[in-house]
Amino acid sequence: MSPAAVDWASLDPPAAEILARYDQRKAAMLPLLHLVQGRVGCIPPEGEQWVSDKTGVAPSHVHEVVTFYTMYRAKAIGRCHIQVCTNLPCVLRGAESVLACLTERLGIDVGQTTPDGTFTLSSVECLCACEIAPMAQVNDRYVGPLDRAAVDRLLEDPTLAPLTPSLSPQGRGREGEGILSRRFSQAGGAWYDAYVADGGYEAAKQALTTMTPQQVIDEVMRANLRGLGGAGFPTGKKWSFIPKSSPKPVYLVVNADEGEPGTFKDRYLLERDPHAVLEGMLIAAYAIGSHKAYIYIRGEYVEAYQRFCRAVEEARARGWVGRGVQGRWEWDVTVHRGAGAYICGEETALLTSLEGGKGFPRLKPPFPAISGLFASPTIVNNVETLASVPPIIRRGAAWFAGLGTPKQGGMRLFSLCGHVERPGIYEASAGVTLRSLIERAGGVRAGRPLKAVVPGGISAKILTAQEIDVAMDFDSLAAAGTMAGSGGVIVMDDTTCMVKALATAAKFFAHESCGQCSPCREGTGWAYKILSRILRGDGRPGDLDTLLSVAGNMEGKTICVFADAAAWPIQSYIRKFREEFEHHVREGHCDLLSSPVSLSPACPH
Numbered sequence: 001m002s003p004a005a006v007d008w009a010s011l012d013p014p015a016a017e018i019l020a021r022y023d024q025r026k027a028a029m030l031p032l033l034h035l036v037q038g039r040v041g042c043i044p045p046e047g048e049q050w051v052s053d054k055t056g057v058a059p060s061h062v063h064e065v066v067t068f069y070t071m072y073r074a075k076a077i078g079r080c081h082i083q084v085c086t087n088l089p090c091v092l093r094g095a096e097s098v099l100a101c102l103t104e105r106l107g108i109d110v111g112q113t114t115p116d117g118t119f120t121l122s123s124v125e126c127l128c129a130c131e132i133a134p135m136a137q138v139n140d141r142y143v144g145p146l147d148r149a150a151v152d153r154l155l156e157d158p159t160l161a162p163l164t165p166s167l168s169p170q171g172r173g174r175e176g177e178g179i180l181s182r183r184f185s186q187a188g189g190a191w192y193d194a195y196v197a198d199g200g201y202e203a204a205k206q207a208l209t210t211m212t213p214q215q216v217i218d219e220v221m222r223a224n225l226r227g228l229g230g231a232g233f234p235t236g237k238k239w240s241f242i243p244k245s246s247p248k249p250v251y252l253v254v255n256a257d258e259g260e261p262g263t264f265k266d267r268y269l270l271e272r273d274p275h276a277v278l279e280g281m282l283i284a285a286y287a288i289g290s291h292k293a294y295i296y297i298r299g300e301y302v303e304a305y306q307r308f309c310r311a312v313e314e315a316r317a318r319g320w321v322g323r324g325v326q327g328r329w330e331w332d333v334t335v336h337r338g339a340g341a342y343i344c345g346e347e348t349a350l351l352t353s354l355e356g357g358k359g360f361p362r363l364k365p366p367f368p369a370i371s372g373l374f375a376s377p378t379i380v381n382n383v384e385t386l387a388s389v390p391p392i393i394r395r396g397a398a399w400f401a402g403l404g405t406p407k408q409g410g411m412r413l414f415s416l417c418g419h420v421e422r423p424g425i426y427e428a429s430a431g432v433t434l435r436s437l438i439e440r441a442g443g444v445r446a447g448r449p450l451k452a453v454v455p456g457g458i459s460a461k462i463l464t465a466q467e468i469d470v471a472m473d474f475d476s477l478a479a480a481g482t483m484a485g486s487g488g489v490i491v492m493d494d495t496t497c498m499v500k501a502l503a504t505a506a507k508f509f510a511h512e513s514c515g516q517c518s519p520c521r522e523g524t525g526w527a528y529k530i531l532s533r534i535l536r537g538d539g540r541p542g543d544l545d546t547l548l549s550v551a552g553n554m555e556g557k558t559i560c561v562f563a564d565a566a567a568w569p570i571q572s573y574i575r576k577f578r579e580e581f582e583h584h585v586r587e588g589h590c591d592l593l594s595s596p597v598s599l600s601p602a603c604p605h
Contacts, residue, residue, distance in 0.1 A: 006040055008050050015054055021334045023249075023292065024374055026055050029065055029356030030339050033072055034299075041076040055356060068358040068514075070124075070340035071299045078113040078120035080158040083137045084146075086123045087261045088458060088504045089130035089417040089490055098134045098146045099123060105155055119155075125342070125508050126261035126458075127300055130417035130488070131424045140302040179391055179403075179411050180384065181427040183273045189307050192314040195275040201320060203390035207283045208326040211393075216287040220389065222397035224409030229255055229345075229382030230457070230485045232408070232474035235389075239379060241369035242288045248376040252285045253368075254295035255350055256304070256383045259342040260457035261508060262488030265413035266383040268425055270297065270304035273387070274311035280386030282320065282331065283393060288379050291331045296350050299338040309335050342512035346560045347380040349514065360516045361560035384413055404430035408473045416441040418491040419448070431476075434468040438491060448493040452577075456485025458505050459565035461572035482572070497592040498577040499584045502569060503531040509566035520563035523554040527570055534581070537588030544574055544581055 014035055015028075022028045032054055036047040043066050045059075052059040066072045084090075084099045103109055106119050113120040127142065129135050135144025138158060143150070183190040183198065195201070207216050221236030242250055254277070258266040269277055281293050297305045312333050315321045323330045341359045343349045348362035351373050372378025388410055392400045401409035408430040414437055417423045421442025428437065434455055444450050450465040455472065461482040463470070470476055474484045492501065510528040515521040527550050530543050551567035558564075574581055584590055 011035060011039060026057055026356035027354060029055055034337060037072060042073050064358060072339055078117050080118055081120045081139055083122045083124045085127045085135055087126035087508055088501060089262055090133040090135060091504050092418045093133040095134040101148050101151050105151060125511055128258050128264045128267060130262055130264055133417060137300060178427045180387055180413055181425060184268055186272060189271060190273050192275060192318060200275055201279055203393035204279050204282045205326055207393050208286055208328045213287045213289060216283060219397045220392055223392045223400040224407060225388055225392060226408050226474060227382055228384040228412060232484060235385055239288050242377050242379060246377050249292060250288055250290040251373045251376055251378040252281060252288060252290040252293040253373055253378055253380045254281060254383060254386060255347060255380055256295055256297040257338050257345045257350055258298055259345050260486040260488055262415060262417055262454060262457050262490040263486040264415045265425060265487060267301055267304055269383050269387050271307050274308045276387045277383055278311055278315055280389040283389050284381060284386055285331050286329050293331060293333045294336050294354060296336050296338060296354055299340050305337050343514040343562060360514055363559055405473045407475055412487055415488045419445045419493040420491045421445050430473040431471045434470055434472055437489060444491060444493050451494045451496050452492045454490040456483045457488035459568060460485045461568045462576060464576055495592060497590050498573055498580050499535055502573040503535050505569045506531050517558035519554045519557045523550050523563060524566050526550055534584050539585030543585055548574060
């Protein structure tokens with residue numbers, strides 16, 4: 001639609017509904033921009049001005065926000081937008097061949113639109129559907145695994161049913177059924193009636209009617225529940241940091257901005273068991289004294305967003321959201337959709353984004369528990385962490401603690417992808433070994449030798465095939481020199497070129513750096529340029545030491561740990577596979593790459 005043809009007044013009613021959900025007008029920035037783009041097809045200057053008028057901020061600030069997030073665009077695109085994931089899990093399964101097939105069939109390059117305006121082709125970073133790699137997002141739905149035949153079907157009819165297979169969780173708990181994954185077999189989602197029939201909201205009722213907030217916190221502390229977004233901080237202890245007599249409102253913010261390559265566990269919870277997350281949110285809100293919760297869902301997770309909105313409305317209609325919940329509690333939930341920025345998975349960047357700004361991390365202290373959302377006491381918890389709370393209340397802290405290790409209770413959802421026979425979600429004790437997880441996923445594909453494993457999302461330091469007899473809890477992996485992180489396990493067999501794998505990871509970090517801190521902004525781009533040059537066959541004798549020096553100068557020198565996360569793969573890949581890197585530099589190639597490598601240009605900052 002031409003901006004000149006837009007009836008901007010027609011957007012006023014939905015804008016009023018959006019603004020009513022937020023405690024401050026500026027916080028409605030992202031959903032208002034989504035509204036404009038959904039109606040117009042892009043965000044023209046007139047749209048920026050309209051959002052400026054609604055939020056009360058300068059048009060220049062609106063423009064800053066529009067240009068920061070990858071999902072917003074200044075120009076319209078084709079009716080069918082095909083975005084191919086080119087991050088490591090998809091590259092390992094043939095994403096480059098899929099992209100080449102699409103460019104051949106469509107007759108356009110990446111970033112272009114077909115002359116008839118039907119198709120636009122893009123390459124993007126991880127969409128966190130690694131279990132169906134290689135995959136793409138076609139408008140608002142995920143499709144995969146993709147091969148030439150699937151591409152042909154897709155282009156013949158872009159409206160076809162999703163190609164995604166119905167994946168059930170492979171892992172099960174000690175008692176023959178999953179705890180977190182028990183309802184994942186319902187691909188269409190477990191809705192209110194089914195959830196209640198399976199014991200849903202009993203834990204919330206128990207907490208609100210028989211326990212004090214402090215008793216809830218104490219129970220979660222005894223359960224040894226740790227933050228499952230990656231940091232592993234004790235959840236109950238985090239809740240206890242909220243001031244007991246603050247004059248400001250207390251907020252609960254749910255981090256559902258899952259973006260770590262190799263990770264897709266939270267998407268399954270949001271899509272297939274949203275009420276489990278919502279019940280955990282209610283219990284947490286009661287424990288910390290919060291009457292308002294915001295859940296920040298990754299912008300690309302359209303289906304997860306839609307399903308969670310439905311769950312909130314179901315719960316509201318049944319008296320679990322709103323006034324007088326169990327006669328004890330009043331709370332409301334706002335479901336907020338991001339707009340494409342990996343950095344917003346960092347809790348303070350998420351808060352900045354939720355407040356209507358660019359996703360820039362903040363210096364700590366003050367920590368969010370003291371001054372978080374809208375400068376008020378705030379707890380930020382991960383989706384899987386909160387989904388673990390109802391079982392703790394229902395069955396007791398001792399039971400939950402006994403499922404895990406002495407310092408980390410419970411079960412955990414592990415995302416397995418890459419070169420395994422059966423990629424998917426596996427629920428297991430926090431103390432399960434990495435070797436056991438790989439075996440449960442059918443082992444390495446086609447019986448090939450294992451070469452390396454990323455144990456906790458692409459940020460984690462890599463492990464060799466000789467290092468997989470390690471427990472997957474936070475402390476054991478830290479002792480092994482890596483981290484549990486998000487539980488995203490990426491398996492690589494002996495056909496993997498480690499130079500290409502690291503270059504792919506470096507491309508991701510160069511693309512996703514927010515640019516606020518110079519060591520990160522310059523270091524990630526510099527590392528990617530050097531690795532790209534080595535991969536092209538133009539490596540220089542001092543490149544590897546330069547890369548290690550760049551990584552060392554990033555680590556521990558920025559506001560958040562993004563630069564550290566970018567440095568750790570560089571350090572571990574080169575140190576553990578240096579001979580392979582040296583061969584690349586010396587010979588200009590390796591025997592594992594059978595086709596020319598094509599990587600996107602380094603991101604300018």
